[in-house]
Amino acid sequence: xxEKLSDTGRKTMLEPLFATGWEPVxxxxxxxxxxxxxxxxxxxxxMTKVAxxxxxxxxxxxxxxxxxxxxxxxTTHDVDGLxxxxxxxARKMDALCEALRGTED
Numbered sequence: 001x002x003e004k005l006s007d008t009g010r011k012t013m014l015e016p017l018f019a020t021g022w023e024p025v026x027x028x029x030x031x032x033x034x035x036x037x038x039x040x041x042x043x044x045x046x047m048t049k050v051a052x053x054x055x056x057x058x059x060x061x062x063x064x065x066x067x068x069x070x071x072x073x074x075t076t077h078d079v080d081g082l083x084x085x086x087x088x089x090a091r092k093m094d095a096l097c098e099a100l101r102g103t104e105d
Contacts, residue, residue, distance in 0.1 A: 004029075004079040005087075013087035020094050025073060029081030031090065035070040035097055042100060043068050049096050050089075059085040061093075 005013060014022075014031065022031045037043040043065055054060045062073040074090055076083035 002083045030075035
């Protein structure tokens with residue numbers, strides 16, 4: 001069962017994400033980040049890799065893709081706000097993005 005993040009959980013799980021570019025969503029208990037890639041194929045590859053984890057963890061992002069830009073919003077609909085799953089998926093997304101950037105020619 002998912003639980004909404006406590007004040008302590010927010011501090012320990014969200015503050016490190018804010019340092020990597022995640023931002024709180026105004027008027028909503030959610031976080032948002034924009035990822036920019038070299039091209040559409042790299043952006044779509046990122047989304048494909050994230051989708052595998054999202055499906056495995058049964059936690060799916062709200063996202064969109066336009067050419068080389070991927071907009072992501074994370075929240076846990078079951079608890080009407082942020083949970084540990086959001087922080088977990090955000091960390092995974094950052095790691096996958098970093099791995100892709102590490103393979104630049």
